Amino acid sequence: MIELNDISKIYRIGDEEIRALDSVSMRVKEGEFVSITGSSGSGKSTMMHIIGCLDTADEGVYLLDGQSIEHYSENELAMIRNQKIGFIFQSFNLIARLTLEENVGLPLVYRGVSASLRRERVGAAMEQVGLANRMKHTPNSISGGQQQRAAIARALVTEPAMILADEPTGNLDSKTGESIMKLFRNLNAAGKTIVLITHDDHIAQQTGRTIRLMDGRIESMGRTGVAAVNGPIAADTGGGGTDGVNNDSAVF
Amino acid sequence: MIVQSFKMAWKSIAANKIRAFLTMLGIIIGVMSLVVLVSLVTSATSSVTSQIESMGSDMLTVSVRDDKGLPLRLADLSDIAQDESISMIAPTTQTMGSVKSGSETTEVSVEGTNASYFQIQGDELASGRLLKSADLENTSYVAVLSNEAAVEIYGTADATGQTMVMNGSKFLVVGVLAEDDSLMASIGNMYSIYIPYTVAERLADSSSGISSFYAAASDPEYTDRAEAAIEAALLSRFKNDEDSFYILNQSVLAETMSSVTNTFALLLGGIAAISLLVGGIGIMNIMLVSVTERTREIGIRKAIGANKRVILLQFLVEALMICLIGCALGIALSGGILLIVNIFTSDTLTFTFSGSVILVAVLFSTFIGVVFGLYPARKAANMHPIDALRYE
Numbered sequence: 001m002i003e004l005n006d007i008s009k010i011y012r013i014g015d016e017e018i019r020a021l022d023s024v025s026m027r028v029k030e031g032e033f034v035s036i037t038g039s040s041g042s043g044k045s046t047m048m049h050i051i052g053c054l055d056t057a058d059e060g061v062y063l064l065d066g067q068s069i070e071h072y073s074e075n076e077l078a079m080i081r082n083q084k085i086g087f088i089f090q091s092f093n094l095i096a097r098l099t100l101e102e103n104v105g106l107p108l109v110y111r112g113v114s115a116s117l118r119r120e121r122v123g124a125a126m127e128q129v130g131l132a133n134r135m136k137h138t139p140n141s142i143s144g145g146q147q148q149r150a151a152i153a154r155a156l157v158t159e160p161a162m163i164l165a166d167e168p169t170g171n172l173d174s175k176t177g178e179s180i181m182k183l184f185r186n187l188n189a190a191g192k193t194i195v196l197i198t199h200d201d202h203i204a205q206q207t208g209r210t211i212r213l214m215d216g217r218i219e220s221m222g223r224t225g226v227a228a229v230n231g232p233i234a235a236d237t238g239g240g241g242t243d244g245v246n247n248d249s250a251v252f
Numbered sequence: 253m254i255v256q257s258f259k260m261a262w263k264s265i266a267a268n269k270i271r272a273f274l275t276m277l278g279i280i281i282g283v284m285s286l287v288v289l290v291s292l293v294t295s296a297t298s299s300v301t302s303q304i305e306s307m308g309s310d311m312l313t314v315s316v317r318d319d320k321g322l323p324l325r326l327a328d329l330s331d332i333a334q335d336e337s338i339s340m341i342a343p344t345t346q347t348m349g350s351v352k353s354g355s356e357t358t359e360v361s362v363e364g365t366n367a368s369y370f371q372i373q374g375d376e377l378a379s380g381r382l383l384k385s386a387d388l389e390n391t392s393y394v395a396v397l398s399n400e401a402a403v404e405i406y407g408t409a410d411a412t413g414q415t416m417v418m419n420g421s422k423f424l425v426v427g428v429l430a431e432d433d434s435l436m437a438s439i440g441n442m443y444s445i446y447i448p449y450t451v452a453e454r455l456a457d458s459s460s461g462i463s464s465f466y467a468a469a470s471d472p473e474y475t476d477r478a479e480a481a482i483e484a485a486l487l488s489r490f491k492n493d494e495d496s497f498y499i500l501n502q503s504v505l506a507e508t509m510s511s512v513t514n515t516f517a518l519l520l521g522g523i524a525a526i527s528l529l530v531g532g533i534g535i536m537n538i539m540l541v542s543v544t545e546r547t548r549e550i551g552i553r554k555a556i557g558a559n560k561r562v563i564l565l566q567f568l569v570e571a572l573m574i575c576l577i578g579c580a581l582g583i584a585l586s587g588g589i590l591l592i593v594n595i596f597t598s599d600t601l602t603f604t605f606s607g608s609v610i611l612v613a614v615l616f617s618t619f620i621g622v623v624f625g626l627y628p629a630r631k632a633a634n635m636h637p638i639d640a641l642r643y644e
């Protein structure tokens with residue numbers, strides 16, 4: 001599904017060269033629920049940009065759904081994002097003056113889907129996140145958790161190859177965050193490939209596998225111990241993922 | 253996609269109505285001044301030209317400046333009138349007179365002329381009769397009054413048969429003209445009295461000859477031929493001195509008039525267009541603010557698959573829509589202004605929309621929307637999605 005081979009991203013500030021990503025290689029298989037963690041400055045945002053086709057790597061090869069993402073123009077990248085990736089952001093990023101229905105339907109508008117088919121698919125996506133009765137609401141009239149659900153519906157509506165979530169629980173209280181994570185696990189159980197970027201180890205533990213970045217390099221790439229299943233998370237909080245070395249990779 | 257762009261543009265305009273209206277104001281005022289000014293001028297022009305034409309584009313006005321001691325007589329006019337291109341000829345001499353009626357004195361303009369005068373001028377009779385050639389031959393002290401003069405002097409337009417004392421001479425009022433509501437009549441608001449040319453000559457106690465006369469061509473197409481005939485006759489009369497007389501061709505007057513007013517319309521339209529241009533700069537300004545404010549939105553749209561063209565189109569259509577809504581409001585307002593102006597002006601002058609200026613206003617507004625919308629729209633389209641998403 002996702003394959004990064006020796007990916008590097010280099011920024012130049014003055015004469016200084018900063019390798020935000022330094023020869024990173026990794027894979028995410030179809031149906032996986034992967035988290036990418038790391039402290040700020042570790043390169044996880046850059047990683048997200050490259051995986052999300054918001055930016056291209058300076059070195060290395062990135063294969064998304066079998067397609068090599070390089071030398072694409074900005075417009076071609078926009079099309080790839082539209083077709084293959086469903087974005088979920090920390091601050092929900094819904095457009096305030098549009099209704100939820102319009103927000104969720106927007107990717108389909110850019111894809112050129114007809115209004116009737118759009119309505120049908122938006123309805124299905126909203127149903128999936130439990131907001132079917134909130135179609136005509138605007139983002140400001142609903143809670144943060146509901147906004148994030150709407151954002152998830154917007155990501156689902158295009159039936160993307162991968163859902164890419166950037167700190168999806170960062171702006172939510174822990175209880176709401178849990179329910180969003182549960183939704184992700186349910187989606188994963190239904191076969192969705194999900195890549196979740198977070199700095200929160202507790203969140204990362206709830207995913208199938210955690211890739212830990214530090215200073216632009218992959219520090220560890222192991223299983224956190226929990227595959228997505230419906231119901232409560234297996235309580236392996238004891239030693240798992242609390243610290244740099246991933247010592248619980250053998251659980252699964 | 254275009255339809256979607258229009259929907260999106262409409263939504264963002266509707267989301268910020270007051271700002272959108274204030275932005276439009278420049279265009280509204282610009283379009284309004286353009287349409288109103290140009291419509292006023294063109295309406296006035298067409299009104300004036302039609303007035304001139306109603307006076308007869310076949311009319312020639314001749315004035316003699318220097319008769320070289322060979323004064324022009326009535327007989328000379330009859331000779332000139334022999335030309336087949338000329339149907340009528342009327343001498344005129346203008347003096348002032350005071351008419352006594354009871355204790356009051358009315359200052360009047362006295363026109364000494366003949367029967368043809370009324371036909372050439374297109375004047376109609378309300379009561380009585382016009383001047384006759386017998387009046388000239390007999391030097392009869394008779395007078396035809398304009399309607400206004402009759403009302404002023406006698407308090408009624410029905411003055412036929414009355415006696416009138418003017419400058420100490422007694423006149424019999426033989427006829428009163430119909431009311432003349434043409435524009436020209438309202439400009440020269442003198443009380444006019446028409447008497448036989450020979451009487452006027454005698455009253456003035458001069459035999460200096462005819463200093464001016466009107467001629468009508470037998471057909472409007474023959475106006476130029478009539479002019480040539482008169483010119484030839486007068487040249488031979490006045491020793492080939494072409495400066496000794498002057499012929500005013502009414503159709504030339506109409507042409508000059510319309511060319512002058514066209515220039516005027518162009519000038520006013522140009523000034524209004526400048527205000528429209530300023531309105532366009534206002535739109536660019538607000539669109540730039542709007543693009544900056546909506547940086548994050550642009551980032552979101554790009555992340556979920558909007559390409560440059562779509563973003564460009566969205567903001568361009570938004571600018572265009574502001575311009576065109578402003579244009580429509582401006583046209584509607586100028587329609588209202590023209591209606592109000594019509595209430596306060598006389599019936600002879602009706603101000604109507606000039607169709608071409610509306611077309612110009614719409615095209616110009618579109619042009620301004622595209623030109624001044626393009627830069628902000630390009631700015632939005634060229635934003636990098638990551639930077640745009642990060643924008644706080």
